[in-house]
Amino acid sequence: MSRDPDYSAVFVTLRTSVLNSVQRIERGLAFLAPHRPITPALLEGLSDQEHDLVTALIKHYENLFEAVLVRGLRTYFVTQGIDTGAMTPIDILNLAEKHGLVDDARQARAFAQLRNHFVHTYPSLDTVLADRLEQAAVLMPQLVYLAHRLLARIEADGLIPPVS
Numbered sequence: 001m002s003r004d005p006d007y008s009a010v011f012v013t014l015r016t017s018v019l020n021s022v023q024r025i026e027r028g029l030a031f032l033a034p035h036r037p038i039t040p041a042l043l044e045g046l047s048d049q050e051h052d053l054v055t056a057l058i059k060h061y062e063n064l065f066e067a068v069l070v071r072g073l074r075t076y077f078v079t080q081g082i083d084t085g086a087m088t089p090i091d092i093l094n095l096a097e098k099h100g101l102v103d104d105a106r107q108a109r110a111f112a113q114l115r116n117h118f119v120h121t122y123p124s125l126d127t128v129l130a131d132r133l134e135q136a137a138v139l140m141p142q143l144v145y146l147a148h149r150l151l152a153r154i155e156a157d158g159l160i161p162p163v164s
Contacts, residue, residue, distance in 0.1 A: 007079050011160040014072050018147045021064040025140050028057030038133045040126035054133065058118050061140055065115040068147045069093070069108065073101065076150065079159060101150060111143050 031053050035042050046054065073092050074084045077099075084092060089112060096102040114135055155162045 007075065008160055010075055011154050014067055014075070015151055015154075015160060015163070017067045018064060018072070018151060021060040021067065022144050022147060024056055024060040025064060025144060028053055028060070029137060029140055032057075032133065032137055036134065036137060038130045038137065040130045043126040043130055043133075057133075057136070057140075061136060061143070062115055062118060064143055064147055065111055068143065068150055069111060072147075072150050072154075076101075076154060076159075079157075101153060102146065107142065108146070111139055111146075114139055 031050065032038060043054075069092070070089065073096050074087075077084050077092070077095060080099075082095070084095075087095070090105075090109065093102060093105040093108045093112075096108070097105040102108045114132065117132055118136075154160055
């Protein structure tokens with residue numbers, strides 16, 4: 001099967017974006033870990049720097065979600081000769097499960113639901129944000145794992161060279 005040479009550049013850019021977001025997510029999770037369960041009181045008492053860290057955590061979760069579950073998987077399947085143009089994100093997740101990239105498509109849908117909560121509902125109440133951050137603290141490590149798994153598959157398939 002011939003591969004479009006432009007996909008290598010797409011995947012290298014994807015890898016850079018993924019690794020940057022993973023690093024920021026891990027930093028934010030390390031900050032939150034000793035404070036779990038996350039409470040409204042914790043959020044109310046954050047310094048400006050800590051607030052920025054939490055804001056960055058949410059932003060990079062959104063970035064990682066988009067990079068892995070939207071652009072990454074869709075582009076990967078195109079390189080495998082699968083037309084993903086008419087597929088919904090749920091279709092992509094089901095296909096990823098079928099190809100062994102996602103262990104459980106239902107679990108991956110939880111990533112999408114949390115992302116949608118962050119992006120579309122703009123939690124302004126500390127109680128709502130605390131609940132969502134607690135969910136994120138559980139789901140983010142799983143999304144990070146999925147990101148590494150996708151990058152490993154892309155490297156194994158020769159679509160990009162391994163990181164040296």
